[in-house]
Amino acid sequence: MTEFETTEADWREELLSTRAEKDDFFGSHPQSPIPPGERDDFDDLSYFDPDADYRVTATVERHDDPEPLDLETTAGPSQRYLRTMTLHFDVDGEEASLVVYQQEGQDSLFVPFRDKTTGQQSYENGRYLELYPDREPADGDEIVVDFNLAYSPFCAYSETFSCPLPPEENWLDLLIPAGEKTWDDH
Numbered sequence: 001m002t003e004f005e006t007t008e009a010d011w012r013e014e015l016l017s018t019r020a021e022k023d024d025f026f027g028s029h030p031q032s033p034i035p036p037g038e039r040d041d042f043d044d045l046s047y048f049d050p051d052a053d054y055r056v057t058a059t060v061e062r063h064d065d066p067e068p069l070d071l072e073t074t075a076g077p078s079q080r081y082l083r084t085m086t087l088h089f090d091v092d093g094e095e096a097s098l099v100v101y102q103q104e105g106q107d108s109l110f111v112p113f114r115d116k117t118t119g120q121q122s123y124e125n126g127r128y129l130e131l132y133p134d135r136e137p138a139d140g141d142e143i144v145v146d147f148n149l150a151y152s153p154f155c156a157y158s159e160t161f162s163c164p165l166p167p168e169e170n171w172l173d174l175l176i177p178a179g180e181k182t183w184d185d186h
Helices: 008-028 036-041
Strands: 055-071 081-093 094-102 109-113 129-131 140-146
Touching: 008 036, 055 094, 081 109, 081 129, 129 140
Parallel strands: none
Antiparallel strands: 055 081, 055 140, 081 094, 094 109, 109 129
């Protein structure tokens, strides 16, 4: 059974378990981005309700010669990434695409993005997805993109962190009410 063939009940249970683990980490772990003085008052993060409609299948368009790109950050110097592929998908019947970035030597696929919830229901500087495919995706492959796993970077919780900003090519003209909301909405 592939990751997309799991039942909706199993998917929902796994998602809620992941969120509970994250809430526990944020509330009690020494490496939590929540400032130490605020952890006693921290209950949990705020999330959009799980919605399987925001778990989409994307088609991979590989970039044969990945271009380096310096992503601006919330504070401090920019960070160098490679534009390795573009993901093409439909959300609510609308076609969309997001560019995937990787740092040298990293296996995870980094997808920073903004959407119409940004700055209102979700963090003002955008959210992130990280994808961990079983193998290096090839041109034309399909992979699952689950926006319910979209998260706010650590800089949303403390100014001591510097986080990459989603470049304009990853600003979606869509509403993606899935994943983490702003901490202020809590």
